[in-house]
Amino acid sequence: MEQSTKRYRVRRIGGRASVALFSIISVGVLLAAGCGQQSTQSDAESQQDVTTSATNLLPEDVLVASDVVQNYFPEVDDQATTSENPNASGTPEATRMVIYEGSEGRRVTISVDQYPSSDAASTAFEEAIGKSEVVQGFAPLPAPPDVGDKAFAGVVTQGADTHIGYGALAGDYVVGVTSAGYPATPENVAKLTELTREAVAKVEPA
Numbered sequence: 001m002e003q004s005t006k007r008y009r010v011r012r013i014g015g016r017a018s019v020a021l022f023s024i025i026s027v028g029v030l031l032a033a034g035c036g037q038q039s040t041q042s043d044a045e046s047q048q049d050v051t052t053s054a055t056n057l058l059p060e061d062v063l064v065a066s067d068v069v070q071n072y073f074p075e076v077d078d079q080a081t082t083s084e085n086p087n088a089s090g091t092p093e094a095t096r097m098v099i100y101e102g103s104e105g106r107r108v109t110i111s112v113d114q115y116p117s118s119d120a121a122s123t124a125f126e127e128a129i130g131k132s133e134v135v136q137g138f139a140p141l142p143a144p145p146d147v148g149d150k151a152f153a154g155v156v157t158q159g160a161d162t163h164i165g166y167g168a169l170a171g172d173y174v175v176g177v178t179s180a181g182y183p184a185t186p187e188n189v190a191k192l193t194e195l196t197r198e199a200v201a202k203v204e205p206a
Contacts, residue, residue, distance in 0.1 A: 056094035057084050062112050063098050066200050069110070072191040073179065075102035080198065088113040089131075089174070090124030106181035110199055113174045120147075125150065125169040132165075141184075144193045148200045153193075155184045164189060166196040173203040 062194070066079060078101050085095035097111040115121035129152050132138060141153035141164070148170035156163045165178040177196040182188045 021151035026177055048111075058094045058112055058114060060096065060098075062111050062114075062202060062203055064133055064195070066100065068198055069108055070197065072195045073100070073102075073106070073108050073182075075106050076100035076108045077102060080107075085111040085113055088124070089128040090115065090120060092124070092174075096116070104181060107179070108195075109178040109180075110195075112199075112203060113176075114203075115172050115174070118171050121172050121174055122150075125152075125174050126166065128167060128174070132167075134143075141189060144196060145182055147193075147197055148204070151196070155189075157184075164192050166192060167191040168196060168200045170200050170203050175203060177200050 020189045040205075060082065070077060079098060080101045081097070081099040083097055085097040085119065088095050092113040092115050095111065095113045097109065099106045099107060099109045113121075113124070115124060132152070133140075133155055135156055137156045137158045139155050139157075141155055143151040143153050144166065145151075147166075148168035150169040154165055156165075161180070162183055163178060163180045164182065164184050165176065167177075168175045175196070177192060177199050179192050
């Protein structure tokens with residue numbers, strides 16, 4: 001699959017805690033990129049997509065555009081990272097993840113993982129749900145109706161950090177949408193629900 005040539009300024013996520021939590025929520029549903037500090041990469045590396053494994057990178061247009069994200073969360077106006085999703089469940093054929101960030105630790109992360117079949121995607125989705133449900137501080141949220149083939153939602157609060165996450169199965173794809181630094185108010189949950197709908201619509205057949 002041909003990759004887009006558009007380049008972004010990118011930064012990696014740092015900190016042992018963020019890596020551990022990210023790997024637990026491997027679908028990107030809850031804690032993706034929500035914890036830890038970020039460090040700036042070299043100028044050369046910052047001009048290209050971040051890739052850290054043999055997983056293929058999906059084109060950027062598989063993700064909702066930045067203006068769509070900012071329609072719901074106008075505070076996150078900086079695209080900090082675009083890369084593969086290194087912690088996707090199972091064995092995807094290709095992935096893409098983007099992190100938007102704003103002031104006061106606010107972040108929105110969107111990930112899309114493509115699998116060789118709908119069965120493989122479903123297995124990966126169920127695996128990610130199981131890992132999410134055992135995270136300390138996890139509480140389920142009502143899954144949004146009519147989002148993909150199946151959807152999952154939850155919130156994790158650990159200390160002062162709150163992360164709201166949605167995951168959806170859509171054919172051969174698993175889509176994750178996460179907010180960090182926002183309280184789990186009905187308004188924020190509703191905004192994340194609608195953003196998830198738009199993210200899933202991008203990968204569903206027209």
